[in-house]
Amino acid sequence: MPARKQSSGTVPPGPEHTRTGLSAETLRQAFLDNLFYIQGRFPEIATDDDRYQALSYTVRDRLLHRWVRTIQAYKERDPRTVCYLSAEYLPGPHLANNLLSLGIVDATREALRGLGLDLDAILDHEEEPGLGNGGLGRLAACFMDSLATLEIPAIGYGIRYEYGIFDQKIQDGWQVETSDTWLHYGNPWEVRRPGICYDVRIGGRTEHVTDEHGRLRVHWRHADLFRGVAYDTPVAGYGVETVNLLRLWRAEAAEDFDFTVFNQGDYVGAVMRKVRSETISKVLYPNDEADSGKRLRLLQQYFFVSCSLQDMLRIFATTGRPLAEFHAKFAAQLNDTHPTIAVAELMRLLVDEHGLDWDEAWQATRHTFAYTNHTLLPEALEKWPLPLFADVLPRHLEIVYEINRRFLDDMRLRYPDDPARIARLSIIDETPPKYVRMAHLASVGGHAINGVAALHTRLLGTTVLKDFHDIWPDKFQNKTNGVTPRRFLMLANPGLADLLTEALGDGWTRDLERLRGLEGLADDPAFQDRWRQAKLIRKAALAERLRAGQGNAIDPASLFDIQAKRIHEYKRQHLNLLHVVTLYNRLKHAPDADVPARTVLFGGKAAPGYAMAKLIIKLINAVAEVVNRDPDMRDRLKVVFVPDYNVKVAQSVYPAADLSEQISTAGMEASGTGNMKFSLNGALTIGTLDGANVEIREAVGPDNFFLFGLDADEAVRTRAAGYRPYALYERDPELRAAVDLIAGGHFAHGDAGLFRPLVDHLLGRDDYLLLADYRAYVDCQDRVADAWRDPARWTRMAILNVARMGRFSSDRAIAEYCRDIWNVAPARVDG
């Protein structure tokens, strides 16, 4: 643990010191006080939850202390502030991370030990806020961590979903969804701010009138009114005084409206309206489903964006600057298209509510926003049916039309003879029933567009946003994703973190490039030994967790081959399975074959409406059932599905991996961030040239990466050339045997129908080119097995992977956003 300035040494004892001091003794006292005064308990009768709450409040007090000082510093200095607008955040459990940021893990452990309590047991009790689906929400959380650590003034804006991502149970091999209950015991980390609330109007119609100065004015006669209330969560920087703000909005009924109904004698109606209002922030939409018709989803997006912009305007008003300078105060990032309605909403607020003229407002708007694209999948590029949009946001539709009219007028001057191109560029898709294309609105309404890995950014500019790239090549930038080394190394893998600190000093925790110093130790036998020890400890811990949870006995000495991420056909968990079944066939035919023992682990949720992904989960469990019971496998092959994959589970999975499966069809995964977390924890990657894999391979060196398969251009050509998967099936006996075994019902108690949809798709269309990559993948897995047989070689590769992963810190990513897109600088908060 790096040395920190502890207020116990520098601040004279006084009321403040005892309230927020960082020594074990003050922590112990504060914990007991909170147990008593907040929970109303004494140690002998306290429950796990009482202890968790008391400790969390103890830590929160210490955060609030810094939080207040951060706000004071920002108020005095009035710096440009980043506003990250994101419909999703996946922060993971707060308590341990906050202990780490404050530098009080050891002191807290000691304080609790003095009371006969175990810190880890208390940490384990926390229910994480699952306010996101996967990579996109987790990236937002990593970015919040890095912004605070780099001392950048920032606010994260989003939605306080009452029900986050569903919990996953596995019953009879199938995914079963149950509702998330993260708020059940209350949430000690948030502060509700009833005073910070905004009205959000929807529906109705507009009236255009001329005011007494002859100016055209628009009145929006809305049909419905909601209120958003702020819930604030502190986000502490690591090893610095900065504590930034994550402000999530909860929807409530606007009281005055209820009151009118109540006065009309309809008390029940008024309450019903309240219930209906609250549904806006009730539940997170699972991804992978077409949202386009979902009114509630559009309401959610508009709701949080409107509250956030009104909040920014309120803050701006305190600076006394003229409104036309709004963009000098705020840099707002649109995290995917979900918050893109912000472009029209800021125009509405500036023009309709604050009386700016259009050009001034447009200038401020364009310089405020920038847009991050996270996917090329056409089904994920949001567009809203025009009738729905008009019904919910009639005024915004007028504004979008006006933005579009001005934009297309320009474009017609530029491309006078190219109406097809104008139609392609238009923010409105004219195909009936007509749609509003949100990615186009984001591209026109901001000053920068970025992809999340080099390959992704290239494809963005040459495919889905090509027409925009033609007009504004300079607007396009690449910002390769990164991950926070605090949560995903220091917290998740304390043994490895200690080893790194011993070898390199603790500077790597805030400057991950310093890991490069490990290169010189890659061949050192003593260091290699300790490296393997550290890995083995994490593998044993995961094995123990799985044994306790599901009764699965797995051998920590075996090769842990792990694929953990959302279940999706493009991510190809079923390609991994084809390899597993191939290994199974080989062992069945040659039971004495010299095959290194391997445990293949899967984790991940399928969108509830995505039948094929759910069938893949069933197949994983079905294969596991047969393989794990077969005496011929003699512990050389095991298959395990880790249920309910979330940030907490992920923290125990990444450090335990030997092999990281990053095997998506090239051109499909925008970046991936799990790939970075595995590699940073010393796993070797088997992967395609997709997303950030390309850059990871460049960084760690091709010798330290197991590459296979078609690249993105080859994948396009393969499809264009009339791809016939069936021919590949016929030609490759091992592939045929694996597919036949699945098709014949071997893993389904003889039921040949169960996996038929999956097999038919592979043999008929195979959109994700599994069969095209199968042989290269299986051969590559054989090279993995060879490397694994030589522990010195494997460990050397693992050390070099970690040594060269520094570039993939979210600190680097955020520093690039600050420099190239946001134009913001640190504002140091003094201790």
Ligand code: GLG
């Ligand atoms: C996306 C992509 C991932 C990407 C993540 C963060 O699918 O490839 O790493 O965003 O940029 N929807 C996602 O999870």
